[in-house]
Amino acid sequence: MSDDARLRRLELTVRRRVDGTVHGDHQGLSLGTGSDPEELVRYQPGHDVRRIDWNATARAGEPYVWLTRAEHALETWVLVDRSPSMAFGTTDREKADVATWTAAAIGLLTTGAGDRVGLGVVGTEGIRWTPPGAGRTTARRVLRADPGPRDGVPTTDLAAALRVFAAQAPRCGLRVVISDLLDQPATDSARLPWEPALRRLSARHEVIVVEVLDPRELDLPDVGDVVFVDPESGAQRVVGTSDRALRTAYAAGAAAHRAATATAVRAAGADHLVLRTDDDLGRELTRFIHRRHRTPARSARRTR
Incomplete structure (x- = not known):
């Protein structure tokens, strides 16, 4: 089965409540227009009489109605690492190719009523932002985007990119980070340098981290003397x-x-989804989404 066929059969579910002003298919943080009953209250002028609970009304001797939880469109943002370390691969594709394919797949999977997908690409010159649009439109944009320089020192490291990412779109929604997660090692902390920024991002949003690897980053083959070059420093x-x-x-x-x-x-x-350059990408993404469907939702930690 082709990757396109697999993607057409999938749905990227969101398990946390979202913010927004556009009506959609995803549970919101507040009461409003929706389909699922949330709170039973005494009837007040202006309430929808179609939502009167007749059993509660009979017991109380006065009308009671169900208020529903608002349902909003989902706003998804994808941060794609295209720094020089991603321009590496020892199979028929590079890590940057995997990142591009994954970002496009996220766009194709996020196609609910009113849903929008925004894009940020991290390169040597900082972050290039693409405003949210329809998922398929964003998928086409990421596939056509300029890959940028293959070497050079990035002006924005991953930790800084995650901090900017959190500020770029504060409305609660889905955030996807696609990177090899290689950053300058911390010198004064046991934490990885990007970990605090990821924690802050996850405190407000539902976050998926897609880690992209190449097999040769996990072990060295016995091929004699090899010249290794750091693409970011030379x-x-x-x-x-x-x-x-x-x-x-x-x-x-x-x-x-x-x-x-x-x-x-x-x-x-x-x-956490790990994708290797030698993986069957469609199959691995399918397995990941099926696991998410079976995993109970975490309690949402909200910050204001």
Whole structure:
């Protein structure tokens, strides 16, 4: 089955309540126009008489009505990391290709009544924002977007990008972060540098973190001497990959970093999807969405 066919059969559900002014299909934070009863109150002039609860009215001897919870359109924002570290891949695609495909897929999956999807692309020159639009429109935009420079030092690191991301669209909704989660290591804290910003983002929004990896970032093959180049600084180093102790230490370090990353995302209250450049992307996304359907909603932590 093709990726397009898989996506047409999926729905990206949202399990937390959202803000908004446009009527849609998602539960809101306040009472208003909706379909699900939320609160039984004494009838007041102006209430919808069609929502009178006749059993409660008979018991109380005066009319009572059900108020409903407002249903809003969902506003989704996707932050796509296109920094030089994403321009790497040892299969038939690079990490940046996986990020682009995933962002487009999110747009195609977010197509409810009135739903809109906005886009932020992090590159060497900062963040380029695309205002919210229909999901399919945003999917086309991300597929056609200029990929940007493949090397150079980014002016905005991931932690700063997440802080700007939170301020860009404060209305409660769905936020998706697509990145390899590689950032400058913290020097004065055991936390990963982007963890506090992710925690603040998750406190207000439902957040999905899509971590993009390449197999060669997890272990080194035995291919002799290799010149490694940092695309962001241009620094080079010759590494003898035939050294078994070096390969073992590298694999252990990579596994420890992956474990720390998973722990940080989970502690922040975000959902975590790992995609590799050698994955069947449609299948992995399908599995992730099915797991979300079976997972109970977390209690929403709200900040004002």
